[in-house]
Amino acid sequence: MKSAKLFLINKIPRKYLIILSFLFVKIFSIFFYGHKFYCPICQKSFWKFFDYGRPIRKNVLCPGCLSLERHRLLWLFFKDKTNFFKDNIRLLHIAPEQAFYKKIKKMNNVDYVTSDLESPLAQVKADIKNLPFDDNEFDVLICNHVLEHIDDDKKAMQEIWRVLKPNAWAIVQVPMDFSRIKTFEDKNITSPKDREKYFGQHDHLRLYGLDYKDRLEQAGFKVDAIDYLTLLSDNRKKYLALPKKELIYLLRK
Numbered sequence: 001m002k003s004a005k006l007f008l009i010n011k012i013p014r015k016y017l018i019i020l021s022f023l024f025v026k027i028f029s030i031f032f033y034g035h036k037f038y039c040p041i042c043q044k045s046f047w048k049f050f051d052y053g054r055p056i057r058k059n060v061l062c063p064g065c066l067s068l069e070r071h072r073l074l075w076l077f078f079k080d081k082t083n084f085f086k087d088n089i090r091l092l093h094i095a096p097e098q099a100f101y102k103k104i105k106k107m108n109n110v111d112y113v114t115s116d117l118e119s120p121l122a123q124v125k126a127d128i129k130n131l132p133f134d135d136n137e138f139d140v141l142i143c144n145h146v147l148e149h150i151d152d153d154k155k156a157m158q159e160i161w162r163v164l165k166p167n168a169w170a171i172v173q174v175p176m177d178f179s180r181i182k183t184f185e186d187k188n189i190t191s192p193k194d195r196e197k198y199f200g201q202h203d204h205l206r207l208y209g210l211d212y213k214d215r216l217e218q219a220g221f222k223v224d225a226i227d228y229l230t231l232l233s234d235n236r237k238k239y240l241a242l243p244k245k246e247l248i249y250l251l252r253k
């Protein structure tokens, strides 16, 4: 029964997990309550996290808020290294992750705007290549795991740059192959099966390498690639179920 349930969770696209989760996270939180893992976003502890991903990763999806490893890492980073919880900010969150959304909505210092083409969490339905916002409008922008789905990612980066105020910052993470110097893309790879094989997921259009930083700089950003994981102890990384490897790209206009 348990393995059937975990299998099912892994098969459901995250878009639908968002809707289902509102019904189930409360039940999961009770069922999974324990002391082996802790989620810094929903601030609950569990005896296990859900297994998730392709290939499947053990203990990665928080039963309390559906955060993954990278979300928990970013949340720590926001707290430790940015003004996210301190200053009054106008925030644009593109493709809002549910784990963040629930918490940010309750933050009094954040003037919170969400945008996406289809997410039920988005207030403003919009194409990232043509955002319906003024120049210099936002203090902070979050847009994770979106650009790998966008044909003209340069245009999307330029739009992100445009709507940010001078000196504003953004987090725009993408799935990466850290062994790759140069991003791999090939417009002839179009079938879902081939895209999964070469880019890692059926609807990804490229596989970013370490030149991701260069691409962002070409769009106008000042970029710091921060290996924040190296500042955390092994015990903490295990307890919070953080990524094995992740660079946080902190972009400034």
Ligand SMILES: [Zn+2]
Pocket (backbone or CB within 6 Å): 039, 040, 041, 042, 043, 044, 062, 063, 064, 065, 066, 067
């Ligand atoms: Zn959580």
